[in-house]
Amino acid sequence: MAGIKSFGAYVPWLRLSREVIAKGWGIPGAPGTVAVANFDEDSVTMAVEAALNCVEGFDPASIGGVLFASTTAPYAEKSLASLVATVLDAPENAHTADFAVSLRASTSALLTALDAAACGRADNIVVTAGETRVAEPITPWEQTLGDGAGALLVGEGEGVIAEYLGFHSLKDEIMFTWRRAEEDHMLREFNARMAQSMGYEKVMVRAIKGAMKELGLSPESVARAVFTAPDFRSHGRIAAKCGFNPTAGQVQDALFAFVGGTGTAQPLMMMAHALESGLKEGDVVLLAHYADGADVLAFKVTGALAQLPPRRAVNSCLAAQHPLDSLARFMRYRGLTVIPTLDDFGSPVQTWRDNSQVYPLxxxxxxxxxxxxxxxxxxxxxxxxxxxxxxxxxxxxxxxxxxxxxxxxxxxxxxxxxxxxxxxxxxxxxxxxxxxxxxxxxxxxxxxxxxxxxxxxxxxxxxxxxxxxxxxxxx
Amino acid sequence: MTCSIHDVAIIGGGASKVFGEQFGKSADDLLFEACFEALDDAGVGVEEIQAGWIGIAYPFTGLSGATMADPIKLYDIPITHTENYCCSGMDAFRNACLAVASGMYDMVMACGVEKITDQGGRGLPGLGQQHPVIFRGITAPSAFGLAFERHRKEFGLTREDLAHVAVKNHANGAAHPRAHFRREVTLEQVIKAPSISGPLGLLDCCPISDGAAALVITRKDIARKYRDDFVTVRALALSVYSNWLPFQPDFDYLAWRPTVKAAEQAYRQAGIEDPLREIDLAEVHDCFTITEILNIEDLGFCRKGEGGRFVREGRANVDGDVAINPSGGLKCFGHPIGATGCRMVFEVMRQLQGRAEGKQREGAKTGMAHNLGGLGGTVCGIAILSSEDRFK
Incomplete structure (x- = not known):
C-alpha cells in the first residue's frame, strides 16, 4: 500500500494586508492578507521548513528521496533538492530531483514519489514545494499571490495515513500566466477571462469528473475535495460544477484569505491542511491541481492518520503571524526596489568543507x-x-x-x-x-x-x- | 649582561600631529610624523636604531616591516610587523621591549599605524577570520555591546552609566591637541544620539580615525645618556583567548577574560597588590563606552558590577581615584588600530614625565596602558610604566 505518510507546511510570518497594498497605489483593495516571505526567506528555505515539519519524528536516515518543486527556485542551474536533502540530514543515497517550470511541478513530483513507493523502489520520499512568485504592481495578481511551502512524505507500508488510489491527468496548451525564462521576473497574462473560463474552469472540472469516473467515485463519496485555483473567485466557481457542496465542508479551503495563491506549493499546502483538519479513516480525498493541464489524485485515509503525532502544518503557521505594514518593505523584499547589496564574503570551498555544520547543523x-x-x-x-x-x-x-x-x-x-x-x-x-x-x-x-x-x-x-x-x- | 623587562626604558615618543580623518595624508606621512617626533624627542638618530616593530591590523594599511622602513629610510635592519587585532600596537611595543630585555639590541623602535579612511563603508572594515555564514552579522559595537544585557541583568547597569563614560572622556579629549574629537558632550546628547548597536549610540562609539605613534626604547643604563626623565617598564602582559567568544558556553559576558588574565600577569610582574592605590592613571581600551566599564572592573579598580558607579561618581576622572583615559581615550582619538597601543604608551609616558599635552594627572608616577582586541575581547596587552624606577 503506497500513499502519504506525513505532511507539513510553512507559511511565512509576515502578512501584508490587501488594504495596505490598495492604499499604497490608491486602488480598491480586497479583504484579508497575503503571506510574504521575509527578506531572508526564499522558495527553498520555506520548502526546507515545510519538509522539516513533515519529517518531524522520522529518522532522517530512513529518508529515501527528496523531491523539490518550485517555479521560483533561487537557481536556474543548481539542484536545490540536494540542498534540502542535506539540511534534512537525508542519507547520501536518497534520490534527489528538482521539478520546475510548471506550476504543476509539485504534483508531478508527488506522482513520481507515489510511483516510486508503489513499485517498491523507494520509501519515505519527501516531496516539498516552495513558491515566491512576484506580481506586477497594481494588477489583481498583486493582491492574489502569496508565499508558502508544503510537504508530503510518501512511502508504503503500515505508516501510510492516506492510501493512494490513482490519478487522472489532462493537458491544456494555453497562455494562462507565464514568465519567460530570460525576460520576466513578474507574472504575465493576456486575457484573464478567457484563461479562467476556457482554461481553469473547463479543464479542471473535466479532469475532476474524469478522475471520479475512472476511479468509480461519485461526488458524494468524496469526503474532501482539495482542489487548487489560480485565484479566490475561480475556486468558488467550480465546486458546484463538479457536484461538490462547499457549505457542507466538503471543499477544502484554498487559503486565499490569509495566505494567497502559492502556485506550485498550493496543492501540497492544501493537502497538508486537509490532513490536519478532521479527516477520519475511510475518507476519500481528491487532490486536484491546475496549471496548463490538471493532475487529479485520489487518496483514502487510513487509521494511521489518528496515530501520527501532531505536527506543524498550516494551522500552526496561520497562528504565527505579524502584520507587514508597508508596501515599500514588501517591494524591497521582492527585489522591486533597489537595495544596497551586501558585500559579504563567500567561499564555496569553505562551505563545501563545512557542509555538515552549515546545513544539517x-x-x-x-x-x-x-x-x-x-x-x-x-x-x-x-x-x-x-x-x-x-x-x-x-x-x-x-x-x-x-x-x-x-x-x-x-x-x-x-x-x-x-x-x-x-x-x-x-x-x-x-x-x-x-x-x-x-x-x-x-x-x-x-x-x-x-x-x-x-x-x-x-x-x-x-x-x-x-x-x-x-x-x-x-x- | 643579564636583563629583565624592568631594565627597559622609553626615551622618546611621538605621534601623528593629530588623529582623525587624515584624508590628505598617507600611512607613510603619519609614520613619518610619529617616528621622527619620537627620534627627535629621544635625541636619537635614525641610524642608531638596531631593530623595529610595527603594529598594523589591516593589510590595506601596509604589510611587512618595510612599511616602517620606507617612510624614515630605516633599511637593512630587522623589522617585524605585528598583528594581534586591536592589540597590534601594544604587541609591537611589547616585542621591542623584550628584544631589549634579551640583550640582543640596545636601541630599538616600536611604532604603529593605521590608515582607515582610505576605505569606504560604515564602521570599521572587516577584520579577522571569516566564515561565509558562521558568525555572520557581528560588528565591532555589537560584539562588545552583547555584554550590556548580561550586565544589566546581573548588576543593573544602565544606559546612563554608559553615557557617563562618553561625557568623561569627551571632557578629557577636549583638552588634548591631538584628539580627533575635541569637544565636550552632555549626558543628554549621548543618550539621544542615534543607536549604532543596541544601547551604544553614536557617541558611545570611538570614531573612525587615522593615526600613528612611535616609541624609542633602550636599556635603563643607556637611557641616562639621553635624558633624565625617561620612564621604565614595570610590566608587559599579553593574554590571548578565543576567536569564538559567542560560541564559548563558559564565557559569561561579565568580564573580558583576556583583560582579567593579562592584569594578573601584569600585577605579578609589577608587584602591584592594590591597583587602585598603586596606579595613578590608565589609558584603557574604550572602543565603546561599555568596554571601559568592564575594563575598570576587569583591571581591579573596583569590584565586578561597580564599574558604572565608579565612573558616575567621578572616581575615574583625571583628579579621581585613578585617572581613566586622561587623554580622552579611543573615544576622542579614534582607533587607528595598529597605532592605538603605541599611542597609549606615548600618552602614559608623557603623563609620567609631567608633560601631558592634554589634562595632566598631577604627580603621576605609575601608569598603565591597556589595549584590548578582537570581537569582544580575544586578546589583551597591558603595559605598566613608572617614573620612579629610573635609578633603581
Whole structure:
C-alpha cells in the first residue's frame, strides 16, 4: 500500500494586508492578507521548513528521496533538492530531483514519489514545494499571490495515513500566466477571462469528473475535495460544477484569505491542511491541481492518520503571524526596489568543507566529557581530549543568553538582532534572530532555529540557521 | 649582561600631529610624523636604531616591516610587523621591549599605524577570520555591546552609566591637541544620539580615525645618556583567548577574560597588590563606552558590577581615584588600530614625565596602558610604566 505518510507546511510570518497594498497605489483593495516571505526567506528555505515539519519524528536516515518543486527556485542551474536533502540530514543515497517550470511541478513530483513507493523502489520520499512568485504592481495578481511551502512524505507500508488510489491527468496548451525564462521576473497574462473560463474552469472540472469516473467515485463519496485555483473567485466557481457542496465542508479551503495563491506549493499546502483538519479513516480525498493541464489524485485515509503525532502544518503557521505594514518593505523584499547589496564574503570551498555544520547543523560532542560545541573543532575545550568527538545534530531549541539590536551590519533591514543562544544540548551558538519584534526580545527567552538566507556574497546564496522566538504547534 | 623587562626604558615618543580623518595624508606621512617626533624627542638618530616593530591590523594599511622602513629610510635592519587585532600596537611595543630585555639590541623602535579612511563603508572594515555564514552579522559595537544585557541583568547597569563614560572622556579629549574629537558632550546628547548597536549610540562609539605613534626604547643604563626623565617598564602582559567568544558556553559576558588574565600577569610582574592605590592613571581600551566599564572592573579598580558607579561618581576622572583615559581615550582619538597601543604608551609616558599635552594627572608616577582586541575581547596587552624606577 503506497500513499502519504506525513505532511507539513510553512507559511511565512509576515502578512501584508490587501488594504495596505490598495492604499499604497490608491486602488480598491480586497479583504484579508497575503503571506510574504521575509527578506531572508526564499522558495527553498520555506520548502526546507515545510519538509522539516513533515519529517518531524522520522529518522532522517530512513529518508529515501527528496523531491523539490518550485517555479521560483533561487537557481536556474543548481539542484536545490540536494540542498534540502542535506539540511534534512537525508542519507547520501536518497534520490534527489528538482521539478520546475510548471506550476504543476509539485504534483508531478508527488506522482513520481507515489510511483516510486508503489513499485517498491523507494520509501519515505519527501516531496516539498516552495513558491515566491512576484506580481506586477497594481494588477489583481498583486493582491492574489502569496508565499508558502508544503510537504508530503510518501512511502508504503503500515505508516501510510492516506492510501493512494490513482490519478487522472489532462493537458491544456494555453497562455494562462507565464514568465519567460530570460525576460520576466513578474507574472504575465493576456486575457484573464478567457484563461479562467476556457482554461481553469473547463479543464479542471473535466479532469475532476474524469478522475471520479475512472476511479468509480461519485461526488458524494468524496469526503474532501482539495482542489487548487489560480485565484479566490475561480475556486468558488467550480465546486458546484463538479457536484461538490462547499457549505457542507466538503471543499477544502484554498487559503486565499490569509495566505494567497502559492502556485506550485498550493496543492501540497492544501493537502497538508486537509490532513490536519478532521479527516477520519475511510475518507476519500481528491487532490486536484491546475496549471496548463490538471493532475487529479485520489487518496483514502487510513487509521494511521489518528496515530501520527501532531505536527506543524498550516494551522500552526496561520497562528504565527505579524502584520507587514508597508508596501515599500514588501517591494524591497521582492527585489522591486533597489537595495544596497551586501558585500559579504563567500567561499564555496569553505562551505563545501563545512557542509555538515552549515546545513544539517552538526556540532561536536566530546566522547570523554560530553561537551557539545559548535563549530566542530578537534580538541575539546573542556577536557582537552584530542580527536575524540562524535559529530552530532545540534538541538533546534534553546534560550537567549544575551542579544543586541545592531544597526551597523549592512542588512536589507535594520536592526539586525544578534543573539548568543544556549541550545538545549548545551552548545552555545551565535545566530541572527529573525521574525521577531525587537522590543519583545529578552534574555532567557525561548527560541527555535530556522533555516534562512544569510547573504548573497560572491554571487551565490549563502544559507544558514537563524533563531526566532519559539512558536507553538507540533506539541 | 643579564636583563629583565624592568631594565627597559622609553626615551622618546611621538605621534601623528593629530588623529582623525587624515584624508590628505598617507600611512607613510603619519609614520613619518610619529617616528621622527619620537627620534627627535629621544635625541636619537635614525641610524642608531638596531631593530623595529610595527603594529598594523589591516593589510590595506601596509604589510611587512618595510612599511616602517620606507617612510624614515630605516633599511637593512630587522623589522617585524605585528598583528594581534586591536592589540597590534601594544604587541609591537611589547616585542621591542623584550628584544631589549634579551640583550640582543640596545636601541630599538616600536611604532604603529593605521590608515582607515582610505576605505569606504560604515564602521570599521572587516577584520579577522571569516566564515561565509558562521558568525555572520557581528560588528565591532555589537560584539562588545552583547555584554550590556548580561550586565544589566546581573548588576543593573544602565544606559546612563554608559553615557557617563562618553561625557568623561569627551571632557578629557577636549583638552588634548591631538584628539580627533575635541569637544565636550552632555549626558543628554549621548543618550539621544542615534543607536549604532543596541544601547551604544553614536557617541558611545570611538570614531573612525587615522593615526600613528612611535616609541624609542633602550636599556635603563643607556637611557641616562639621553635624558633624565625617561620612564621604565614595570610590566608587559599579553593574554590571548578565543576567536569564538559567542560560541564559548563558559564565557559569561561579565568580564573580558583576556583583560582579567593579562592584569594578573601584569600585577605579578609589577608587584602591584592594590591597583587602585598603586596606579595613578590608565589609558584603557574604550572602543565603546561599555568596554571601559568592564575594563575598570576587569583591571581591579573596583569590584565586578561597580564599574558604572565608579565612573558616575567621578572616581575615574583625571583628579579621581585613578585617572581613566586622561587623554580622552579611543573615544576622542579614534582607533587607528595598529597605532592605538603605541599611542597609549606615548600618552602614559608623557603623563609620567609631567608633560601631558592634554589634562595632566598631577604627580603621576605609575601608569598603565591597556589595549584590548578582537570581537569582544580575544586578546589583551597591558603595559605598566613608572617614573620612579629610573635609578633603581
Amino acid at each position: 552538526h556540532g561536536a560532542k566530546c566522547n570523554k566529557c560530553g561537551f557539545v560545541r559548535f563549530p566542530i573543532d578537534r580538541v575539546c575545550g573542556r577536557c582537552r581530549a584530542r580527536d575524540d568527538n562524535t559529530e552530532v545534530r545540534l538541538a533546534r531549541r534553546g534560550r537567549v543568553f544575551t542579544f543586541i539590536h545592531d544597526n551597523l551590519y549592512p542588512a536589507v533591514e535594520l536592526p539586525t538582532t544578534l543573539a548568543v543562544v544556549d541550545l538545549e544540548d548545551g552548545a552555545r551558538i551565535f545566530l541572527q534572530m529573525t521574525d521577531r519584534v525587537p522590543d519583545e526580545v529578552e534574555v532567557d527567552m525561548e527560541v527555535e532555529l530556522t533555516f534562512r538566507l544569510i547573504h548573497k556574497g560572491d554571487e551565490w546564496n549563502h544559507y544558514f540557521w537563524k533563531c526566532r522566538p519559539a512558536r507553538r504547534g507540533g506539541e
